[in-house]
Amino acid sequence: MYSTRYHKPATIDDALAALGAGDEAKVLAGGQTLLATMKQHLAAPSDLVDIRAIDGMSGVTVQDNILTIGAATTHAEVATNADVRQHCGALGQLAGGIGDPAVRHQGTIGGSIANNDPAADYPAAMLALGATIITNSREIAADAFFQGLFTTALDENEIITAIRIPCPAKAAYAKFNQPASRFALVGVFVAKTDMGARVAVTGAGEDGVFRHAALEAALSADWSESAAAKVAISADGLMSDIHASAAYRANLIGVMAKRAVAAS
Amino acid sequence: MTDQGIGARVKRKEDKRFTTGHGKYTDDVRMENQAYAAFVRSPFAHAEIKGIDKSAAEAMEGVIAVLTGPELVADGIGNIICGWAVTSKDGSPMNMGAWSALATEKVRYVGDAAAVVIAESDAIARRAAEAVEVDYAELPAVAVASKALAAGAPQIHDNAPGNLIYDWEIGDEAATDAALAGAAHVTEMEITNNRLAPNPMEPRSAVATYDPIEEHYTLYTTSQNPHVARLVLSAFYQVAPENKLRVVAPDVGGGFGSKIYIYPEEITCLWASMKTGRSVKWTSDRSEAFMTDAHGRDHVTTAKLGFDADNRIVGFKVDTIANFGAYMSLFSSAVPTYLYATLLSGQYDIANIHCNVRAVYTNTVPVDAYRGAGRPEACYLVERMMETAARELGVEPTELRRANFIREFPHQTPVIMAYDAGDFEANLDQALAAADVAGFAARKAESAKRGVLRGLGFSSYIEACGIAPSAAVGSLGAGVGLWESAEVRVNAVGTIEVLTGSHSHGQGHETAFAQVVADRFDLPLDSISIVHGDTDTVQMGMGTYGSRSGAVGLSAIVKALDKVEAKVKKIAAHVLEASEDDIVIEGGQVKVAGTDKAMGWHEVGLSAYTAHNLPEGMEPGLKETAFYDPANFTFPAGTYICEVxxxxxxxxxxxxxxxxxxxxxxxxxxxxxxxxVHGGVAQGIGQAMLEQVVYDDDGQLITGSYMDYTMPRADDVPFYDVHHASTTCPNNPLGIKGCGEAGAIGTPPAVINAITDAIGTNDLAMPATPQAVWSALQASGKSMAAE
Amino acid sequence: MKSEKAAKRREVREDQMTNVTMTVNGKSVSRNVPDETLLSEFLREELRLTGTHVGCDTSQCGACTVHVNGKSVKSCTTLAVALDGAEVTTIEGVANGELHPMQVAFNDNHGLQCGFCTPGMIMAGIDMVNRYKASGQELTADAIRHELEGNICRCTGYHNIVKSIQDAAAKM
Structure with a gap:
């Protein structure tokens, strides 16, 4: 690994100052991706700004059927949180399927969302649930936040502080693992919301996570397994790699959508 | 037998240090004055080295030296060799290209080392390695063996025209052709045996130290065979004479073949320790392991299996292309020839077999023995063809096997091997009963109700283990003998140390070997220690691979025990004034049978060393050495049944x-x-369903980490139901056949035969990933069958 | 070749050293280390606790698993300096006078062969049993297999590892 300077600020302001001072500073939220990337010399941040000690950065609250999850809340905490389980069980189930137990003890929701790995699980939930990403300076709707592979609406040195999620009437996540990495080869999050049915797909799109219009239309009209199964899934715009062709991914989107609805 | 002797389920003595974190692996070794090596690895699969600019790296603080191939060659370090000479069918020798531990003029695969940095820390070495500027002129590359043989393919080594290493054959081609021409049915298949990365969990590591006063080297390394390493480093790579080189393989975290070989990194660390006057340590990370550890398998084969009207096999013709990678690794040449083609008779009485093998250079990591080594490739071919033939002939797969089983032993196959003992039907019957094959139809019907497809697959494997009779392998081109040695030291207090040339890297020798000694002399297990892994301690040895530690290593121990027993009896007879023939050893005592005259086991030891009262002319001491050279290979066999x-x-x-x-x-x-067996089966399931090394057309390694190379994990595999139906091996004193590789050999065809049974098409290659199975179902149009 | 990596190294920086104090296996330890030091490096190189192993560089094999504040983490993907004040338990600290039931179970059930993945398996095993017991869930064989997603073994085929953890769970 290349040299780096570690900062553990106690406030957002200190964190922003540290980010601004470094010539190539990065936020460290759980490190499960960033540190692995640094070990391979694929990233060499001058400074790491650990946001986990900032007051109020982790934990879950629920009010008026809206979940607010601190950015530094770990996957394990989300997976086992009673409020999450009661109000949005699908999100807890998703969090409990990220990586492995040791990774879930460190990886955080904010870190995952900021990284926007095209095979990460959380972005699908954020899109399908119509979540709002709260940063130190503004609020960004999930639909505007995810902007392609490893790309988000975050400005340089902008820090995610929390996620706000309106609880859905029904939701579920069905994930098909990439066999080696256990990231999502295809993950489909379905949610029956006040805005109608929302379906987001991760792992499959050439541009990263996306909402599936045809599935949303079908499920808005009829929230049922058979309605999902009838949707013809196009392979256009889907990734092809050694683990799955675009055609296979398209098939899996259909199957996972159907199974998610059944589980919702 | 005692509760600690042969046949007892004794808990392992070695576990305490491993379960408490006190194992001592090579990377745990830290020498005084230790420096760290990092290799500058080629990002290209094939390129000329036009020049190397070390200046930026050398200028970095903490960098001790940057060393390159020409310097290594100038210091007289010899090329890495393949130790088994295979001769082409036209009589010409194999075309072995030069392999220098650090590349000189060309790099030939991604990861081929062009230079090494020695630095004060691992981090500095790695950073500096990236600062070494190698001027590469990229050349066209080829990763697929059949493409490397095609006209116009990039030429990888000048002395291997068309990239052909050898074109070898075994068996009678004319007779086999004639038999196939007269066959009532011929099953024809093209079978790929997928390329695998061995992946022992401990990455390779080396710590080399040079003592300039004594001109002596010490190498701690992750080796399955430290004495072979010393022999090769000394005799071929000219690092140092054997008496000036100590090789220690301490606790080693798995090998599976990949730690047999002496790699460029170990050689370089030794040389660099002399150049820099520092201990030099290198530990591979996993990415480096994928790029440098010898891979396994990678065969493409076309074959024809002919049957007469009674479903008896009349002939088997096989044509195989084997990918050797960019250089010939230590035993690479033997894998697709004497460890593969010689097993093509399987468990069956086949009069006519012919096999042609072309070994080919490609711009990929060298390929060599990986758990099973040639025998999995043979077994997969034979057993997939038998199952497919049964489907084509409309007979039960097990009945087709029964109709062709060898039933009399010894049995001479037409491909060198003489099977000494076995009862193939007993294994088949035991497996059929244990797997409740009778209930399969009901289970299949129940699965169909749930919309899923159930399938059953068989594999009746045989392998040649206990590698190997020295004269036999010598006549086939091996550069070494494959005996084993042992020394049994009975101490003056009666405790015993057994020094063995076998090496344990997970096999539990410290327990199992001690059981044999405990059994022999009726002594407590705790009084017996097994010593291995250090050329300064153990006299000599050929190491552990080819399921040989029991059949060969233990046989050497038994021979030494015979000598110890004879001397013990002589001493006791002398002291107790009895006839040697009347002396018995039991219950910690050496007794005169039928009398109350006895001395304690420890008293015999004490007598041997005090030497106050020994028989006339007897040397003091109680320590015996033996070398055991097996009379034949051993032939483990069995039947595996997979249900999916x-x-x-x-x-x-x-x-x-x-x-x-x-x-x-x-x-x-x-x-x-x-x-x-469990571990071997899991690796077999890995090969069948999960694992594959993938290179792209430019020779770039796509599966370079666990992100893309699928290792079997706990939820990928089931509990295994393991049974034994044994015949005794007539060719070694304990009757051992060996068990280390069976699982990896027998499993892949059972799995694929089960999946193809489930999906109703034979057209399925390994690894049968979900995508591959789904695609096969789409192609065959049978995906709707269950819906 | 000018790779992305080559560009990165041009910024040669001084190592920033930070003093970190943590409790490891019940003992307070304090070291001055470069900020980029991983917990696995800290344990192996600074404290010479070499029972924690490193088997991959992508946080998947789990050989480096230790407990931080009572939870399993991968020490190869954790910065040491981030753990100032933390309580760390490694495989060397599991036995408390006598062997931990998980260590005994691995011996009783032949849950290890080469031993390299074993420290991580034992640490992961203890963590999963603790979590399942705390939440009152039954730790079935299938659950153990799922929980072991982040721990790779090449020797045992997992059969006896699953049996070992089942056995220990009954005794913990």
């Missing part, structure tokens, strides 16, 4: 049952043997 369920919507396959019936001969510790 396939989800037709996704292609996901779940193994519902996996049943093994093995014939390993005598079993010393069933617990350890079952563990070996």
């Amino acid at each position: 369920e396939v989800d037709p919507e996704t292609g996901v396959t779940k193994i519902e049952r996996f049943t093994c019936s093995d014939d390993f001969g005598t079993i010393i510790n069933p617990m350890i043997v079952e563990g070996q």
Whole structure:
């Protein structure tokens, strides 16, 4: 690994100052991706700004059927949180399927969302649930936040502080693992919301996570397994790699959508 | 037998240090004055080295030296060699290209080392390695063996025209052709045996120290065979004479073949320790392991299997292309020839077999023996063809096997091997009963109700183990003998140390070997220690691979025990004034049978060393050495049955049952043997369903980490149902056949035969990933069958 | 060749050293280390606790698993300096006078062969049993297999590892 300077600020302001001072500073939220990337010399941040000690950065609250999850809340905490389980069980189930137990003890929701790995699980939930990403300076709707592979609406040195999620009437996540990495080869999050049915797909799109219009239309009209199964899934715009062709991914989107609805 | 002797499920003595974090692996070694090596590896699969600019790296603080190939060659370090000479069918020798530990003029695969940095810390070495500027002129590359043979393919070594290393054959081609021409049915298949990365969990590591006063080297390294390493480093690579080189393989975290070989990194560390006057340590990370550890398998084969009207096999013709990678690794040449083609008779009485093998250079990591080494490739071919033939002939796969089983032993096959003992039907019957094959139809019907496809697959494997009779392998081109040695030291207080040339890197020798000694002299297990892994301690040895530690290593120990027993009896007879023939050893005592005259075991030891009262002319001491050279290979065999369920919507396959019936001969510790089967089966399932090394057309390694190379994990595999139906091996004193590789050999065809049974098409290659199974279902149009 | 990596190294920086104090296996330890030091490096190189192993560089094999504040983490993907004040338990600290039931179970059930993945398996095993017991869930064989997603073994085929953890769970 290349040299780096570690900062553990106690406030957002200190964190922003540290980010601004470094010539190539990065936020460290759980490190499960960033540190692995640094070990391979694929990233060499001058400074790491650990946001986990900032007051109020982790934990879950629920009010008026809206979940607010601190950015530094770990996957394990989300997976086992009673409020999450009661109000949005699908999100807890998703969090409990990220990586492995040791990774879930460190990886955080904010870190995952900021990284926007095209095979990460959380972005699908954020899109399908119509979540709002709260940063130190503004609020960004999930639909505007995810902007392609490893790309988000975050400005340089902008820090995610929390996620706000309106609880859905029904939701579920069905994930098909990439066999080696256990990231999502295809993950489909379905949610029956006040805005109608929302379906987001991760792992499959050439541009990263996306909402599936045809599935949303079908499920808005009829929230049922058979309605999902009838949707013809196009392979256009889907990734092809050694683990799955675009055609296979398209098939899996259909199957996972159907199974998610059944589980919702 | 005692509760600690042969056949007892003794818990392992070595576990305490491993379960408490006190194992001592090579990377745990830290020498005084230790520096760290990092290699500058080629990002290209094939390129000329036009120049190397070390200046930026050398200028970095903490960098001790940057060393290159020409310097290594100038210091007289010899090329890395393949130690088994295979001759082409036209009589010409194999075309072995030069392999320098650090590349000189060309790099030939991604990861080929062009230079090494020695620095004060691992981090500095790695950073500096990236600062070494190598001027590469990229050349066209080829990763696929058949493409490397094609006209116009990039030429990888000048002395291997067309990239052909050898074109070898075995068996009678004319007779086989004639038999196939007269056959009532011929099954014809093209079979790929997928390329694998061995992946022992401990990455390779080396710590080399040079003592300039004594001109002596010490190498701690992750080796399955430290004495072979010393021999090769000394005799071929000219690092140092053997008496000036100590090789220690301490606790080693798995090998599976990949730690047999002496790699460029170990050679370079030794040389660099002399150049820099520092201890030099290198530890591979996993990415480096994928790029440098010898891979396994990678065969493409076309074959024809002919039957007469009674479904008896009349002929088997095989044409194989074997990918050797960019250089010939230590035993690479033997894998697709004497460890593969010689097993093509399987468990069957086949009069006519012919096999042609072309070995080919490509711009990929060198390929060599990986658990099973040639025998998995043979077994997969034979057993997939038998199952496919049965489907084509409309007979039960097990009945087709029964109709062709060899039933009389010894049996001479037409491909060198002479099987000494076995009862193939006993294993088949035991497996059929244990797997409840009779109930399969009902289970299949139940699966169909749930919309999933259930399938059953068989594999009746045989392998040649206990490698190997020295004269026999010598006549086939091996550069070494494959005996084993042992020394048994009875101390003056009666405790025993056994020094063995076998090396344990997970096999539990410290327990199983001690059981044999405990059994022999009726002594407590705690009084017996097994010593291995250090050329300064153990006299000599050929190491552990080819399922040889029991059949060969233990046989050497038994021979030494024979000598010890003879001397013990002489001493006791002398002291107790009795006839040697009347002396018995039991219960910690050496007694005169039928009398109350006895001396304690420890008293015999004391007598031997005090030497106050020994028989006339007897030397003091109680320490005996033996070398054992096996009379034949051993032939473990058995039947594996796999039962799967396939989800037709996704292609996901779940193994519902996996049943093994093995014939390993005598079993010393069933617990350890079952563990070996479990691990081998998991690796076989890995090959069948998960694992594959993938290169792109430019020779770039795509599966360079666990992000893309699928290792079997706990939820990929089932519990295994392991049984034994054994015949005794007549060719070694304990009757052991060996168990280390059976699982990896027998499993892949059982799995694929089960999946193809479930999905109703034979057109399925390994690894049968969900995508592959789903695609096969789409192609065959059978995906709707269950819906 | 000018790779992305080559560009990165041009910024040669001084190592920033930070003093970190943590409790490891019940003992307070304090070291001055470069900020980029991983917990696995800290344990192996600074404290010479070499029972924690490193088997991959992508946080998947789990050989490096230790407990931080009572939870399993991968020490190869954790910065040491981030753990100032933390309580760390490694495989060397599991036995408390006598062997931990998980260590005994691995021996009793032949849950290890080469031993390299074993420290991580034992640490992961203890963590999963603790979590399942705390939440009152039954730790079935299938659950153990799922929980072991982040721990790779090449020797045992997992059969006896699953048995070992089942056995220990009954005794913990």
